[in-house]
Amino acid sequence: MGQARTAAVILAAGKGTRLKTELPKVLHEVCGRPMLAYVLDACRQAGIDDCIVVVGYGKQLVMDAFTHDERITWVEQTEQRGTGHAVMVCREQLAGYDEAVVLCGDGPLIRAETLTALLEKHRAEQSAATLATAILDDPTGYGRIHRDEAGNLRAIVEHGDCTEEQRRIREVNPSYYCFDGPKLLKSLDQLKPNNVKNEYYITDCIAILLSAGDRAHAITSVPPEDIFSINSRKDLALVNAVMRDRVVSHWQDNGVTVVDPATTWIDTRASIGMDTILYPNVSIQGAAQVGANCRVGPFAVLNDGDEIADGALVQPFTGGR
Numbered sequence: 001m002g003q004a005r006t007a008a009v010i011l012a013a014g015k016g017t018r019l020k021t022e023l024p025k026v027l028h029e030v031c032g033r034p035m036l037a038y039v040l041d042a043c044r045q046a047g048i049d050d051c052i053v054v055v056g057y058g059k060q061l062v063m064d065a066f067t068h069d070e071r072i073t074w075v076e077q078t079e080q081r082g083t084g085h086a087v088m089v090c091r092e093q094l095a096g097y098d099e100a101v102v103l104c105g106d107g108p109l110i111r112a113e114t115l116t117a118l119l120e121k122h123r124a125e126q127s128a129a130t131l132a133t134a135i136l137d138d139p140t141g142y143g144r145i146h147r148d149e150a151g152n153l154r155a156i157v158e159h160g161d162c163t164e165e166q167r168r169i170r171e172v173n174p175s176y177y178c179f180d181g182p183k184l185l186k187s188l189d190q191l192k193p194n195n196v197k198n199e200y201y202i203t204d205c206i207a208i209l210l211s212a213g214d215r216a217h218a219i220t221s222v223p224p225e226d227i228f229s230i231n232s233r234k235d236l237a238l239v240n241a242v243m244r245d246r247v248v249s250h251w252q253d254n255g256v257t258v259v260d261p262a263t264t265w266i267d268t269r270a271s272i273g274m275d276t277i278l279y280p281n282v283s284i285q286g287a288a289q290v291g292a293n294c295r296v297g298p299f300a301v302l303n304d305g306d307e308i309a310d311g312a313l314v315q316p317f318t319g320g321r
Helices: 033-047 061-065 083-088 110-124 183-188 202-213 233-253
Strands: 008-012 048-055 072-076 099-104 131-134 145-146 153-157 173-178 216-220
Touching: 008 033, 033 048, 033 099, 033 110, 048 099, 061 072, 083 099, 083 131, 083 183, 083 202, 099 110, 099 183, 110 131, 110 173, 110 216, 131 202, 153 202, 153 216, 173 183, 173 202, 183 202, 202 216
Parallel strands: 008 048, 008 099, 048 072, 131 216
Antiparallel strands: 099 173, 131 173, 145 153, 145 173
């Protein structure tokens, strides 16, 4: 049996109304990069090279921001009628794929490891659909994962539709899906807007597959800290803080001393050599390159394109140029 052909459908058509912005939501930056960039990176790192990005509001701005990435297939959703509708407009592009991973473009904390685990579970179980779920202390607002007594997935129940008992379920749906490609297309043909907003939801595809006797599974593999919802500028700041801590931790694990992580800002594209020391209030932006055994700061700013040689001292209040 040959390797499965897998495509990712990334939903990036939303405006981000609650952010009070004219900029498309997926272009708001996290640690110096548009949040959509992180979702694309996670897909590629998990071995999903074919990415279909659904655009709508500000489509040209989004496309222009990624002109360097020729592997993206762009599909326009001219009217936003829900997550299911966003996938429906990709029918033609999904034809011929064995698997379809469906993700949201405004989830920059996604990890390649989570997608890899999702794909492995999906293939091992030969599922029609597989979800990656999370366990939250406070699941308010998220769809709940309803399982039967044997632990099998029975339904995804939206928060507003939950009974009091279901609202006590802490396992939630953060919207990481993997579908059998042909079965997804078949379920999309049966999708109906059965809700007040007259929208089509991708979660209803799970219900359609289950009712047809197909197998669907849920794997609890998403760390709780990875599923922050970005619905306000405060949420955006929180996600930036989580990503900053993640980046700083990476460099600490690779031999870089960060004297004060809380005041240190490192772009995810930067590179830093071993035994370099970053003093408080250092900002390293873009794809700046810092050599080994350097001392940077405090209060130094390195910009995209700066190259700092091994053993250099970057003085306080100075940059790399």
